[in-house]
Amino acid sequence: MAVGTRACDHFGVSSQLAEEETVTPEVHADRRLRRSGSHKIVAGVAGGLADHLGVPVVWVRGAFAVLTVIGFVGPLSYVLLWVFAAQAPPDERTDEVSAKERQQGIAMLAIAGGLFLVLSMLNGAFAGWIIVPVVVGIGGAALVWREADEAQRRKWRDDARTGVSGFVIGDGRQARIRVAAGVLLVCVGVTLFLFGRISPALVPSVLIAVLATLVGAAVITVPWWLRLVRDLDDERRARIRDQEREEIAAHLHDSVLQTLALIQKQAESPREVVKLARSQERQLRTWLYGPTGYGRGRAAAEGGGEPETVVSGGTLHEAIAVACGEVEDTFDVKVSQVVVGDCPMDVKLTALVQAAREAIVNSAKHSGVGEVSVYAEIEPDTVTVFVRDRGKGFDPEQVPTHRHGLADSIRGRMDRHGGKVRLRTSPGEGTEVQLEMPRKKEAKA
């Protein structure tokens, strides 16, 4: 199609009077003739032409109609434009054609067709019999072509995952039925034409000749087809590789380079540097090794067997990592976390993570040491989280009554959701908060 669009470049000159619509500047800059997605009855050629020339669609349809009456030029030019003008990308405008507009267009088409028929029969340019096969054939071709357009749009929608087969024919039963019907109509048209033209005795041999020619052509062009398919595949693969490279470069730029620059600026303040480095390390680690991380894409795709680890809408593992990260950044401590197993989040687990976060914050604020260990284990029935520091510890009896952190944020939260809290601490011994939350046996899936 690239050739086609380039061939249309000369249309793009006189288009500054294009209508003032909610079109992005980008689209204005690229005013090639594109078949319209919004004013579309057959293939959007008239709509596209109208957009392009800045005239109402009706005029263009009228012109096509008039051209149809004059020696069938209208349909011919329509078909050529259909071939050479690319479809407008779907994001432009996708509102449907109004019923009135559609009726109007079809009426015009019918009148023009009828007039053409009457005229051609009157002046004897065509024998009447030829019209039926031609109309049937054209109808079939239009059906198949429309389906190709549809497939292209679907491809745009589905992010170009389908590859070559999806490129040629869209998936879906209806699509296949439509394509088959179109092909059938074309065949019927051709056959009718043949039957009208030649004596019935010759039909078998003509059919055989046609078939033989088709098969011959197919055999001769096999290498070309193969190459086409392979090139398409290669190109797709190269594009994926490029995208990947760009993604990595962009990521490194956005995160690592920026952080390094910041570190250089903050070199005077070791606290800030440590904080920056730590948060950057965490981000990069998540990106590389995290459950949804870059390096995991392949392994996750191959694993497949564990529905529990499928990440959709957040898992406990991620939630804990986020909570730990926040505390790390806010309180300038190292929070090392180990999570065994994983499961999707729910209300109870959210409460658990919030309680754990509060416990980590307490350790960060009061323990007096720079490291907090978090260990979470997800078992079929329960989830257990341990938050531990080796700091100065405290005597639970001595906690002033106005300190609500442990009582409300941790114990209250866990109690409300049916969880348990255990606390192990004494002055000088560090602190460990153990949180246990039963998992509800849900079978939503």
Place this chain on the structure above:
Amino acid sequence: MTTPQDEQRKPVRVFLVDDHALFRAGVRAELAAHGKDVEVVGEAGSVGEAVAGIAHHHPDVVLLDVHMPDGGGAEVLRRVRPANPSVVFLALSVSDAAEDVIAVIRGGARGYVTKTISSQELATSVRRVAEGDAVFSPRLAGFVLDAFSERPGAAPIADPELDLLTPREREVLRLLARGYAYKEIASELFISVKTVETHVSSVLRKTQLSNRYELSRWATDRRLV
């Protein structure tokens, strides 16, 4: 096998393998602070250099980076271990990926620590592996627990001796994952530090030899790369 008393006099001879010169210099400096325990006898920046260097120096412990060009730590292990069975490997890496960690452990490393470890802990870990014990960072303990966990739909157990952890081993691993030191684990479970070490070594053996699906999958995942 040397006794701890001998070791007191002779520092553990360590060989560094890491493709980042800067990092090697850093570790060297850190370990120099523990000069009477640990002595760095050589270093290498690639798999080839490492193989030659280890054969030449015969160190007690090799500190091995997981990620390197030409195959990484697993490749070094594969090429060095058959010829030098007495050399002990301790993996030291920034990677947090289970397949990396498990691959070097199954390749024969006696332990795994992350590069953010403090120099004191690193020196202790080096001494510990030199004495024949295993070193599990909390994260490695987590991975192993994960791999040995009983999940619905997990592969059937072929060899219970290797494919299952005893309840005690599981407890020890859990405490390791919670960040407990061996001594703390011992007092928590009312057992001796020596018993803790025995349990950890047994877990290491199972991790290396078990054919559990998760373990072999992690190991092959990395080797194919």
